[in-house]
Amino acid sequence: MPETPPVNLSDRGQRALDEFVLLWGEMASHWGINRTMAQIHALLYAAARPLDTDEIMERLQISRGNANMNLRALVDWDLVRKTHQLGSRKDFFVAESDVWTITTTIIEERQRREIKPVQRALDAVSSDLRASELTQADEALANRVDALVEIVDVFEGFSNALLPLVRGRGGDQVRRVSKFASRLRRNDED
Missing domain, CATH: 1.10.10.10 (Winged helix-like DNA-binding domain superfamily/Winged helix DNA-binding domain)
Incomplete structure (x- = not known):
């Protein structure tokens, strides 16, 4: 530079x-x-x-x-x-100079541009698969797609839960949620 x-x-x-x-x-x-x-x-x-x-x-x-x-x-x-x-x-x-506004904007844009389209596409694939009688192989594929739908729903739910805290500039609340998630992860590793 x-x-x-x-x-x-x-x-x-x-x-x-x-x-x-x-x-x-x-x-x-x-x-x-x-x-x-x-x-x-x-x-x-x-x-x-x-x-x-x-x-x-x-x-x-x-x-x-x-x-x-x-x-x-x-x-x-x-x-x-x-x-x-x-x-x-x-x-x-x-x-934009406010870090809370920047964070909110990035979360909302990523959700709108990335999570929502993937969610709609996966839902469409799952619906198409389940629209008629399934073979055993089709059922296995539909279950795998449904598992992806579920995890994308979890990401969306996490974003939706985090956004009000970020919008409200709830740094302490966000830190508490983060510490709680870390404890859960450590418990899962034990």
Whole structure:
């Protein structure tokens, strides 16, 4: 990454920003989110002021097309908004800065874009299979599909239970739920 900071950071601050942007991109890629999209989000989240596309491109060493495509996706996800500055015809971008709002938005978008479509598709497969008399092999397949439907329902239920806590900024409640889940997991391992 070039040494052109988005704000006047110390050398230590610049190194921390570089590490944060790389870490955010790497972490997001493990969750199935585009690395560049996450790096742009991290850069905008950490920036003390709105950045334009040219600054983002230079900072992350990405093409204009890549920057525009990922900025559009971030705007679609409501994680970034476009803004304007007096005297400039350029579009500037600023990230949502509230971590609770970011978390809520990501959970809701992942649920809408990923969990719901899979849930509908699996339900359709299961319904099609069970629409008529089944052979023994068909029944076994239907049971396997139903098991997947059940686990996707569990994920949706977990998201639905977590969202009110996140929306309400219930950090203590979320930590208690997490500790409870950890205890359950340890009990299962014993």
